[in-house]
Amino acid sequence: MLLKVLLLVSSLTSFSCFANSNMQFSAFGTLALTTTDSDTYGYRKDVSYDKGVFSGDLDLLSHSLIGGQVNVGLSNEFDFVGQAVIKDMAKKSLDNYLTMAFLRYAPKPEWAIRVGRTAIDIFLITEYRDIGIANPWATVPNEVYSIIPFRFVDGADINYQLRLNEGTLTSKIFTGKSDSYLSTSNITEKIQVDNILGASVSYDKSDWIIQARYSAAQLANETQSTLALIGAINTVPVTIWPNASSFSQTLRVLNTNIKYLSLSYQQYFNRWLLTTEFSQVKANDSPVIPTINSGYLGLSYQFDQYTIYGVSAFSQSDNYQFNETNVIEAAIPELINAVEGNMNFYATNQNTISLGLRWDISANMALSLQWSHSNIKQQGGTLWIDNSDNSPKDHVNTLLLSMSFSL
Amino acid sequence: MTRCYYRSILLCLAFALWQHAVSAKEAIVVVVNSANPIEQMTRSEVIDLFMGKYVAFPDGEKAVPVDLDGEQPIKQQFYHQLVGRSLASINAYWSRLRFTGRVKPSIQKNTEQQVVQYITNNNDAIGYIPISKLTKQLKVVYQLNE
Numbered sequence: 001m002l003l004k005v006l007l008l009v010s011s012l013t014s015f016s017c018f019a020n021s022n023m024q025f026s027a028f029g030t031l032a033l034t035t036t037d038s039d040t041y042g043y044r045k046d047v048s049y050d051k052g053v054f055s056g057d058l059d060l061l062s063h064s065l066i067g068g069q070v071n072v073g074l075s076n077e078f079d080f081v082g083q084a085v086i087k088d089m090a091k092k093s094l095d096n097y098l099t100m101a102f103l104r105y106a107p108k109p110e111w112a113i114r115v116g117r118t119a120i121d122i123f124l125i126t127e128y129r130d131i132g133i134a135n136p137w138a139t140v141p142n143e144v145y146s147i148i149p150f151r152f153v154d155g156a157d158i159n160y161q162l163r164l165n166e167g168t169l170t171s172k173i174f175t176g177k178s179d180s181y182l183s184t185s186n187i188t189e190k191i192q193v194d195n196i197l198g199a200s201v202s203y204d205k206s207d208w209i210i211q212a213r214y215s216a217a218q219l220a221n222e223t224q225s226t227l228a229l230i231g232a233i234n235t236v237p238v239t240i241w242p243n244a245s246s247f248s249q250t251l252r253v254l255n256t257n258i259k260y261l262s263l264s265y266q267q268y269f270n271r272w273l274l275t276t277e278f279s280q281v282k283a284n285d286s287p288v289i290p291t292i293n294s295g296y297l298g299l300s301y302q303f304d305q306y307t308i309y310g311v312s313a314f315s316q317s318d319n320y321q322f323n324e325t326n327v328i329e330a331a332i333p334e335l336i337n338a339v340e341g342n343m344n345f346y347a348t349n350q351n352t353i354s355l356g357l358r359w360d361i362s363a364n365m366a367l368s369l370q371w372s373h374s375n376i377k378q379q380g381g382t383l384w385i386d387n388s389d390n391s392p393k394d395h396v397n398t399l400l401l402s403m404s405f406s407l
Numbered sequence: 408m409t410r411c412y413y414r415s416i417l418l419c420l421a422f423a424l425w426q427h428a429v430s431a432k433e434a435i436v437v438v439v440n441s442a443n444p445i446e447q448m449t450r451s452e453v454i455d456l457f458m459g460k461y462v463a464f465p466d467g468e469k470a471v472p473v474d475l476d477g478e479q480p481i482k483q484q485f486y487h488q489l490v491g492r493s494l495a496s497i498n499a500y501w502s503r504l505r506f507t508g509r510v511k512p513s514i515q516k517n518t519e520q521q522v523v524q525y526i527t528n529n530n531d532a533i534g535y536i537p538i539s540k541l542t543k544q545l546k547v548v549y550q551l552n553e
Contacts, residue, residue, distance in 0.1 A: 110463075134499050134506065
């Protein structure tokens with residue numbers, strides 16, 4: 001579908017070049033250095049990334065990226081936007097580098113319909129999490145954003161906005177599909193979601209904005225590691241695990257419905273900026289995906305070209321512990337370990353305090369230094385590359401120095 | 408003779424600084440083409456338009472905002488007076504809108520004269536200029552520092 005959309009927009013763009021076109025190129029980027037003090041948990045930006053930053057590492061890849069964008073005005077009603085972001089990722093492909101390619105039809109100022117690949121918009125910052133200069137912090141709070149590996153939606157959205165009581169009320173519905181990767185310390189697997197249906201509403205008035213988002217999506221594939229685990233469980237004799245085959249079916253996630261909820265508020269008080277968000281990821285029909293509650297509160301103060309900030313973030317979910325009845329656990333310890341690992345893949349339990357300083361060298365270039373102290377609970381380190389066998393509780397300090405720009 | 412020479416230079420410098428200060432405080436006006444039916448805009452309507460929140464005139468017609476590129480003093484003054492934020496903060500804000508594809512980027516011009524020229528040639532354009540750059544082809548719909 002994306003290919004067809006791209007062909008359509010490129011032909012329209014070509015046509016437009018001979019007609020009434022205007023084209024704008026722009027770019028953004030981040031060059032970042034990351035280091036941590038943990039040998040157990042390796043820092044990463046999100047769960048799609050397969051490399052962790054461990055104690056002693058000076059990593060230049062996990063946060064560095066460069067992006068380019070083209071805006072093509074085709075007529076008063078139509079325009080095209082294309083964007084590619086080059087960065088290190090677990091699986092590199094042209095399709096994964098392409099983050100936006102959509103055609104917009106805006107017949108009236110109130111209405112806009114976009115078709116093609118758009119940035120995914122399920123939480124407050126998911127659309128611009130990789131645009132370093134757009135964020136007041138060196139990186140977005142991992143507790144909320146690291147569990148979301150998706151960057152785009154292939155589909156369509158409809159936006160409607162109106163002025164209301166000296167403010168702007170904006171609403172959006174979107175649908176489509178997406179894919180990305182999930183990585184652990186030894187495996188990277190593709191994850192696909194289909195039938196995405198989402199809605200958002202925001203009210204923006206002067207110095208404050210309040211937003212709510214709700215999305216649902218259906219998992220469209222089983223990972224190879226889950227299928228291998230199901231196969232292994234099915235081979236266990238009934239004398240050791242009587243209901244092994246029925247249990248193994250509960251590990252399947254195909255067609256599982258995942259719901260994403262986000263409530264956020266942002267306000268400027270002269271030089272102060274307050275940002276807070278609560279989010280929830282929930283799947284009622286699968287024990288593999290627990291309910292994940294997460295959120296953060298950020299406060300920053302700007303003076304001249306400098307901004308000092310602090311962010312407190314948390315994520316919480318229930319851990320699974322193997323407690324099936326009539327199972328001779330001593331006979332299959334490795335398999336039970338694997339079951340617990342699988343069931344706890346999404347179980348994130350941690351909180352982080354971050355302090356940082358941003359220096360706006362110019363209007364379109366900023367240098368940020370951020371220190372974060374993360375408190376990871378037992379079996380709660382999903383957001384990290386875990387080098388341990390038993391996922392112990394741990395404290396990790398992360399230092400991030402980043403230079404971001406836009407052109 | 409030499410003392411008189413230095414005094415003249417100092418006076419010239421002082422006058423230049425005073426002139427710069429005066430021009431920096433010159434009122435900024437938000438203007439449209441004189442053929443545009445809009446007569447006045449409120450502060451919040453101007454904010455919505457230049458901050459990409461609701462890019463339309465009060466009568467519901469589409470608007471095409473024209474901005475100055477770079478970090479020109481008049482641009483800094485405009486955004487400081489309009490929303491009380493620095494250009495770095497404005498650029499960070501616009502990076503969210505532009506690089507998420509939510510909003511079409513505004514038309515960028517290098518000089519105030521080019522802004523005047525663009526609005527003169529386009530009935531749906533809106534921009535800001537120092538009041539001294541006002542021409543008969545333009546109409547003031549909002550004045551900052553009023």
